[in-house]
Amino acid sequence: MGVTIRDVAKAAGVSITTVSRVLNQYTDVNPKTRQKVLKVIEQMGYQPNSVARSLVKNRTQTVGLVVSDLSKYRSGHHFMFDVLCGINDRAQELGYDLVLFSTTPTAQKKTTYMDFVKQRRVDGVVMMGIRLDDPYTHEVVEASIPSVLIDVPLTSKTCSYVMTDNVKGAKMAVEHLINLGHRQIGFVNGHDQAAVSKERLTGYIQALEGAGLSYHPDYVYYGNFEQEDGAQGVRCLKQRHPEISAVFFASDLMAIGGIKYIQSSGGQVPRDLSIVGFDDISLASLMQPALTTIRQMRYEMGRAAVETLLRMLENGETGRGMILPPELVLRETTEPFAK
Amino acid sequence: MGVTIRDVAKAAGVSITTVSRVLNQYTDVNPKTRQKVLKVIEQMGYQPNSVARSLVKNRTQTVGLVVSDLSKYRSGHHFMFDVLCGINDRAQELGYDLVLFSTTPTAQKKTTYMDFVKQRRVDGVVMMGIRLDDPYTHEVVEASIPSVLIDVPLTSKTCSYVMTDNVKGAKMAVEHLINLGHRQIGFVNGHDQAAVSKERLTGYIQALEGAGLSYHPDYVYYGNFEQEDGAQGVRCLKQRHPEISAVFFASDLMAIGGIKYIQSSGGQVPRDLSIVGFDDISLASLMQPALTTIRQMRYEMGRAAVETLLRMLENGETGRGMILPPELVLRETTEPFAK
DNA sequence: CTGTTAGCGCATTCAC
DNA sequence: GTGAATGCGCTAACAG
Numbered sequence: 001m002g003v004t005i006r007d008v009a010k011a012a013g014v015s016i017t018t019v020s021r022v023l024n025q026y027t028d029v030n031p032k033t034r035q036k037v038l039k040v041i042e043q044m045g046y047q048p049n050s051v052a053r054s055l056v057k058n059r060t061q062t063v064g065l066v067v068s069d070l071s072k073y074r075s076g077h078h079f080m081f082d083v084l085c086g087i088n089d090r091a092q093e094l095g096y097d098l099v100l101f102s103t104t105p106t107a108q109k110k111t112t113y114m115d116f117v118k119q120r121r122v123d124g125v126v127m128m129g130i131r132l133d134d135p136y137t138h139e140v141v142e143a144s145i146p147s148v149l150i151d152v153p154l155t156s157k158t159c160s161y162v163m164t165d166n167v168k169g170a171k172m173a174v175e176h177l178i179n180l181g182h183r184q185i186g187f188v189n190g191h192d193q194a195a196v197s198k199e200r201l202t203g204y205i206q207a208l209e210g211a212g213l214s215y216h217p218d219y220v221y222y223g224n225f226e227q228e229d230g231a232q233g234v235r236c237l238k239q240r241h242p243e244i245s246a247v248f249f250a251s252d253l254m255a256i257g258g259i260k261y262i263q264s265s266g267g268q269v270p271r272d273l274s275i276v277g278f279d280d281i282s283l284a285s286l287m288q289p290a291l292t293t294i295r296q297m298r299y300e301m302g303r304a305a306v307e308t309l310l311r312m313l314e315n316g317e318t319g320r321g322m323i324l325p326p327e328l329v330l331r332e333t334t335e336p337f338a339k
Numbered sequence: 340m341g342v343t344i345r346d347v348a349k350a351a352g353v354s355i356t357t358v359s360r361v362l363n364q365y366t367d368v369n370p371k372t373r374q375k376v377l378k379v380i381e382q383m384g385y386q387p388n389s390v391a392r393s394l395v396k397n398r399t400q401t402v403g404l405v406v407s408d409l410s411k412y413r414s415g416h417h418f419m420f421d422v423l424c425g426i427n428d429r430a431q432e433l434g435y436d437l438v439l440f441s442t443t444p445t446a447q448k449k450t451t452y453m454d455f456v457k458q459r460r461v462d463g464v465v466m467m468g469i470r471l472d473d474p475y476t477h478e479v480v481e482a483s484i485p486s487v488l489i490d491v492p493l494t495s496k497t498c499s500y501v502m503t504d505n506v507k508g509a510k511m512a513v514e515h516l517i518n519l520g521h522r523q524i525g526f527v528n529g530h531d532q533a534a535v536s537k538e539r540l541t542g543y544i545q546a547l548e549g550a551g552l553s554y555h556p557d558y559v560y561y562g563n564f565e566q567e568d569g570a571q572g573v574r575c576l577k578q579r580h581p582e583i584s585a586v587f588f589a590s591d592l593m594a595i596g597g598i599k600y601i602q603s604s605g606g607q608v609p610r611d612l613s614i615v616g617f618d619d620i621s622l623a624s625l626m627q628p629a630l631t632t633i634r635q636m637r638y639e640m641g642r643a644a645v646e647t648l649l650r651m652l653e654n655g656e657t658g659r660g661m662i663l664p665p666e667l668v669l670r671e672t673t674e675p676f677a678k
Numbered sequence: 679c680t681g682t683t684a685g686c687g688c689a690t691t692c693a694c
Numbered sequence: 695g696t697g698a699a700t701g702c703g704c705t706a707a708c709a710g
Contacts, residue, residue: 002457004687015697020689030695047457051399052687054390056702062438071428071638075621077420085410088439097459099401100427100437118341118386120436227625256625263627282414286566286595288602288627299410343703354681359705369679391703395686 003046012040023048054121062097063087063309064122066113068129068136070102075226075253076129078281079298083150086302087126094310096123103136113139124309126150131193146312146319148305152195155319160308162301162322166196169294169326170203171210173248173276176292176328178211181337182246182274185213187220188233188258190250197222200250200278219244223254230257234273245337246274252281252293259287259333274334280327289332297324342383351379362387393460401436402426402648403461405452407468407475409441414565414592415468417620418637422489425641426465433649435462442475452478463648465489470532485651485658487644491534494658499647501640501661505535508633508665509542510549512587512615515631515667517550520676521585521613524552526559527572527597529589536561539589539617558583562593569596573612584676585613591620591632598626598672613673619666628671636663 005023009016014033021029022037040046054060065087067080091098101116113136117125128150130137140147141159149161177185187204190197205215221236223229230249234257237244249255255277259269269275269289277284280295304322311317344362348355353372360368361376368376379385393399404426406419430437440455452475456464467489469476479486480498488500516524526543529536544554560575562568569588573596576583588594594616598608608614608628616623619634643661650656 002687006687016688017690017697018695021696024689028695033695047454049394049460049687050458051390051393051460052702053689054702055388055394055687055704056689058702060390065439071424077416081416081420088441089410092441098439100404100439102427102431115386119389121388121390260625283622283625286599286622287625341703345703355704356681356706357679360680363705367679372679388703391686392705393686394688394703395705397686 002049003044005046005048008037008040008044008046011044012037058121059123060121061095062099062120062122063091063306064099064101064117064120064125066116066125066127066130066136066140067100067102068127068131068134070100070129078253078283079279079296080128082298083128083302083305086299086304087306088302090303090306094306096306096310112136114143117143117145124148124313126305126309127152131191132195133193146309148309150301150305153321155321157318158312160312160319160321162305162308162324163196164296164301164326165323166199166326167203167206169278169296170200170248170250171207172203172326172328173278173294174204174207175210176330177246177248177274177276177334178207178213180246180274180334183213183337184241184243184245185219186233186237186241186244186247188230188237188247188249188254189220189222190225190254191222194225197250204248223250225251225254227253227257227260230254231261232257234258234261238273244273246276246334248276248278250278252277252279252284252291255291255293255333256283256287259289259291270333270335274337276334280329284329285331287333292331292333293329295327295329297327300324341388342385344385344387347376347379347383347385350383351376397460398462399460400434401438401459401461402430402645403456403459403464404437404439405455405464405466405469405475405479406439406441407466407470407473409439409468417592417622418618418635419467421637422467422641422644425638425643426645427641429642429645433645435645435649451475453482456482456484463487463652465644465648466491470530471534472532485648487648489640489644492660494660496657497651499651499658499660501644501647501663502535503635503640503665504662505538505665506542506545508617508635509539509587509589510546511542511665511667512617512633513543513546514549515669516585516587516613516615516673517546517552519585519613519673522552522676523580523582523584524558525572525576525580525583525586527569527576527586527588527593528559528561529564529593531561533564536589543587562589564590564593566592566596566599569593569598570600571596573597573600577612583612585615585673587615587617589617591616591618591623591630594630594632594672595622595626598628598630609672609674613676615673619668623668624670626672631670631672632668634666634668636666639663 009019022034124146126148141156146158151163221233277293280293284291348358361373463485465487480495485497490502560572616632619632623630
């Protein structure tokens, strides 16, 4: 079927070795020979078989993208898709292909993470959507193959991570609220098995304390990043603490849930509650009112992930963390506190 | 580094072939031998090297997902992500891995579509986001490797397609409007290099004619599926034909643009204009007012694509089209025509 | 039931 | 500069 290096060699009247040499940009080839070989390659439409090449070089020029249960977090596409684009673009620029692998937490799955890596022989892996308590996490960090974690701050010799400065992001959000005069500020956080949740809580507390306000653990609600959790969060918070005049949400989706809840119970945003989200998903600017939020540089996170991965892979650099800056995007869901 | 089949054979005191046999579920192996081999495999943590296997079998157990310019259509994630999930899930169930490949229309790209296929040796390909006038399209259809196109109704011996019944979907949308008493119905379509645009136009016309209404080509605006196109479309349509009381959009994103435009110019939906979208992206239900639209079964489209792909691949079936049913989702952007 | 042999397509010594 | 071997890890005849 396909034309092999042998066919090319024969047609060009040279040895396989020579063809291999021109293929791999070796310099010690007679210019005339090189031209001839190149022409034959062109004519025959020859493409080197990367499978064979991988076998002998023990490198596949592929990076695995491991996502924890892709389909379950269907709403996670707001975040993941952009990261994926960044990963894909940068990988392609650097000559690597991306192979997807979505793990299913349900243990019944046959192939585990390491199996995947060992079988597919991917050269490196970037992981996203995993939780701290995910069984894979440890496996990955300790593996000999380089890896990059998105939003999980763990490093090892072969493991790096990329994430937004969540402490700062949360702080920016809450300080914005404080600057508007709010004093009773609630926080609808994500689940506590996400590193980002811990960081955002830290930022929330820092902002409060920086302004001389005290931190009430009771002002914090833990959800699961989904829209319903936001609605639920506002309901609980407002019920127990009617004095709350503003709420910071650990995700735009939850913030939207919160807004919907207020609206459906006859209230208005920001009149009855000032709201700040996190992520700046496309929905944020389309909402009515448009959502004030903390933007994450998702596409850049993807690019950065591949960047550090290949640096470990090709330059033998050791694992490290990369922190990207957040940005406060002012829109319409916050207003000055009116006593 | 890795433990090979040879190591296992030696440790188990059998030949390589025997190990290979138990690996590949051959039955002609002595149960006791099999057990012994299995135990050694287990102990040594052996994983067959799929690269080597691919080389000899000339099959990689991977399917390529080719997306035309992934990053450019960042707003396309609403549609693509779900399809991708479907593809990924079904592929994994059937023992295939997914490798991503995003083409860039800018010809400066080195690797073309066929290069990718020949180099990576993917067993089959599903394509999405391509246009009829895309240079790749023809290449794919005629290729010897099986392929499935999403939303491009072309078939060949090795090429199938999967799409929603767009004629029917558009018809349902417009008939809904007609049933509400609307007679002057505009249509903001997608660009005309998308097969779905042609089909939706057909459905639009059929619905009108079915109700004895005449079709005015001037009531149709062509956009590019993006939000701004929707705004622009409504602006033009209303300006030239103020009598229009309802508009059908070929995508939710455009419909949202239309709604935004009406609202920003002091109008209200559906009071001043009844609107029906297409896709049912997550935004649709979150909008204010919530968008009435035609739902596409995106996840199922992905699954179906892999399904037919592997049927061609493994059973030698010939290319065919798969049409999935649309569904009218009634929400808040339409109301009876009030003269 | 099991082992021996011969490649799959390529990169890489090592000679010439 | 170039070519003849060797082997990457595995499957698939072909014998026994």
